[in-house]
Amino acid sequence: xxRKELEPTLTQVVTWAVGSFVxxxxxxxxxxxxTFLNMWEVKLNEAGHLCLYLNAWKSDFVEDPLVAVVxxxxxxxxxxxxxxxxxxxxxxxxxxxxxxxxKRLITIGVKIATHGALDIDTASEKIxxxxxxxxxxxLIKDYCKGKSDIDDFxxxxxxxxxxxxxxxxxxxxxxxxxxxxxxxxxxxxxxxLERIKHLFDVEGIVFVLGxxxxxxxxxxxxxxxxxxxxxxxLKRFIDLDYRLPEPDLGCYCSSLFExxxxxxxxxxxxxxxxxxxxDDLIDLNFYLGxxxxxxxxxxxxxxxxxxxxxxxxxxxxxxxxxxxxTLSILLFLHNYSNPEIYKSxxxxxxxxxxxxxxxxxxxxxxxxxxxxxxxxxRKNYSGxxxxxxxxxxxxxxxxxxxxxxxxMQAYIQRINSRDxxxxxxxxxxxxxxxxxxxxxxxxxxxxxxxxxxx
Numbered sequence: 001x002x003r004k005e006l007e008p009t010l011t012q013v014v015t016w017a018v019g020s021f022v023x024x025x026x027x028x029x030x031x032x033x034x035t036f037l038n039m040w041e042v043k044l045n046e047a048g049h050l051c052l053y054l055n056a057w058k059s060d061f062v063e064d065p066l067v068a069v070v071x072x073x074x075x076x077x078x079x080x081x082x083x084x085x086x087x088x089x090x091x092x093x094x095x096x097x098x099x100x101x102x103k104r105l106i107t108i109g110v111k112i113a114t115h116g117a118l119d120i121d122t123a124s125e126k127i128x129x130x131x132x133x134x135x136x137x138x139l140i141k142d143y144c145k146g147k148s149d150i151d152d153f154x155x156x157x158x159x160x161x162x163x164x165x166x167x168x169x170x171x172x173x174x175x176x177x178x179x180x181x182x183x184x185x186x187x188x189x190x191x192x193l194e195r196i197k198h199l200f201d202v203e204g205i206v207f208v209l210g211x212x213x214x215x216x217x218x219x220x221x222x223x224x225x226x227x228x229x230x231x232x233x234l235k236r237f238i239d240l241d242y243r244l245p246e247p248d249l250g251c252y253c254s255s256l257f258e259x260x261x262x263x264x265x266x267x268x269x270x271x272x273x274x275x276x277x278x279d280d281l282i283d284l285n286f287y288l289g290x291x292x293x294x295x296x297x298x299x300x301x302x303x304x305x306x307x308x309x310x311x312x313x314x315x316x317x318x319x320x321x322x323x324x325x326t327l328s329i330l331l332f333l334h335n336y337s338n339p340e341i342y343k344s345x346x347x348x349x350x351x352x353x354x355x356x357x358x359x360x361x362x363x364x365x366x367x368x369x370x371x372x373x374x375x376x377x378r379k380n381y382s383g384x385x386x387x388x389x390x391x392x393x394x395x396x397x398x399x400x401x402x403x404x405x406x407x408m409q410a411y412i413q414r415i416n417s418r419d420x421x422x423x424x425x426x427x428x429x430x431x432x433x434x435x436x437x438x439x440x441x442x443x444x445x446x447x448x449x450x451x452x453x454x
Contacts, residue, residue: 003036003247007043010242014044014175014206022196022207022237027244030300032252033210036244037177040208045080049173050164052076056192057180065192066199070098073176077160081167090163094156101149101199154202161204176200179210186219197237209238249293249364249371256306257285265313272318280324284309286372287328287389293368294359295336305335311448323437325392330441334449346442348400351407352390352428359389387424391431396438408432 013023027033037053044051052072059068074091081087165172178196181189196207217230224233257263266281288309292302309331316322333342341358344350350358359365373385397405404412411429 003032003245004039006036006245007040010040011043011047013240014049014173014208015047017173017206019203020201020205022209022239024209024211024213024234024238024241025244026211026213026241028212028298029215030298031244032247032299033212033244034179035299037179037208037210041177044175049175050076050080051175051177053177053179055180056178056189057183060184060188064102064195065188066098066102066195069176069178069192069195069200070095073174077164081164087160087163087167090156090160094160097149097153097156101153150199153199157200157202157205161202165204173204173206175206175208177208177210181209182212182215182219184219186223189216189219190223193234193237213241246296247299249368250289252299252302253289253292253306254285256303260306260310262306262310262313265310269313269318269322280322283324284328287325288332290368290372291328291332291359291362293371294362294365295332296362296364301335305331308335308448312444315447316444321437323441325388326396326436326438326441327444329389329392330438330445334445345396346400348397348405350393351397351405352393353407355393356386356390384424384427387427388431391428392436392438394428394432395434395436398432399435399438 010023014021017023025033025037027036041051041053052075054068054072056065056068059065062068074095077087077091161174164174178192181192184192200207213234216234220230220233221228224230262284263281266284269280288305292305297305309327312327312331313322330342330345333345336342341350345355362368369385394405394408394411398408408429411425411432415425415429
């Protein structure tokens with residue numbers, strides 16, 4: 001993926017960050033944030049920083065997110081800096097201080113002690129309600145002790161950063177990547193943001209948050225009300241927001257063919273059939289990649305469709321034709337966001353021209369066609385390429401109607417008249433007459449329709 005070109009710039013942002021720093025990497029669901037963050041974690045460690053990755057969604061079972069952050073940080077430091085007496089001693093003091101903070105850390109306490117997100121009036125109302133069960137003097141003592149513990153926590157964290165930097169002889173950063181924040185319980189997500197900003201406000205600490213800003217805003221509004229200014233609230237915690245750009249068309253689809261071993265499956269079929277013709281693989285990669293990219297499917301949607309392709313290929317006997325172009329078309333339509341399109345196709349209600357009009361209206365069709373016609377390294381000019389799809393669709397229509405369709409008859413009439421016919425017409429009819437395994441492919445897709453990948 002071309003996103004690896006983003007890593008050097010973002011690494012420089014982390015390296016030269018001043019004070020405590022929070023960077024949000026913003027991308028919608030299925031946009032590949034986790035994949036990118038995992039790759040970036042490796043690069044950050046290679047650059048000399050101490051980097052760790054925490055999936056917040058997998059840790060939101062703990063009562064307080066501070067437990068997860070401190071725990072993962074301690075593990076990462078011990079793993080990356082083994083047998084370092086000075087660092088080990090500092091870690092122990094840091095962990096003890098964290099335990100002390102956790103014992104006293106209640107929501108109202110940390111917000112007041114750190115001048116947090118709650119309004120003074122709201123905070124005062126909560127304190128007054130608590131006064132019903134405790135004396136004011138007891139609350140003041142608890143507050144003072146809690147504030148002291150938080151100050152101690154920051155001091156020990158600063159000492160830990162200094163000890164690590166001293167051991168490395170260079171000003172490395174401790175980079176904590178927190179992913180899937182928008183999938184957490186709203187209370188946990190907000191609590192985690194507050195812990196990050198207020199307790200870890202220390203020079204040399206950098207947080208990278210993998211978020212879907214829109215979904216995280218919904219979580220915040222679920223907690224504070226639909227009229228709450230979630231965008232303004234997030235600005236209190238995030239210093240810089242980076243919107244993850246869309247990957248180049250086709251790049252991810254090609255890598256998924258490798259990941260799910262589609263190339264190996266096709267090669268194995270050819271080997272067992274003593275067939276060295278590579279067209280099956282070329283057609284699958286070309287047509288399915290073209291359709292996926294034309295529709296601008298998310299990375300997660302692409303992964304789901306290629307995983308289903310693998311299942312289909314595994315269920316087709318080696319001796320049978322996989323009908324790669326037909327499989328590409330129907331698999332795409334079967335997984336497209338509008339299920340009515342597939343239903344119309346299988347009911348014989350969509351003509352080849354209707355289908356081509358639908359495809360050409362997809363948001364990235366023109367760019368995708370140019371990309372895939374070049375990458376296929378063959379003469380897939382528009383007439384040949386789209387004519388092949390029309391021919392296969394025409395063959396399918398004949399199969400579904402169990403008789404030559406009116407569209408088929410019109411093509412044949414034009415060819416016979418020789419007045420208005422073209423090479424493209426002959427090409428379409430030839431493909432339609434060869435048969436495209438439309439119903440057979442639909443049956444294969446129905447067999448795996450109950451398989452879901454999340």
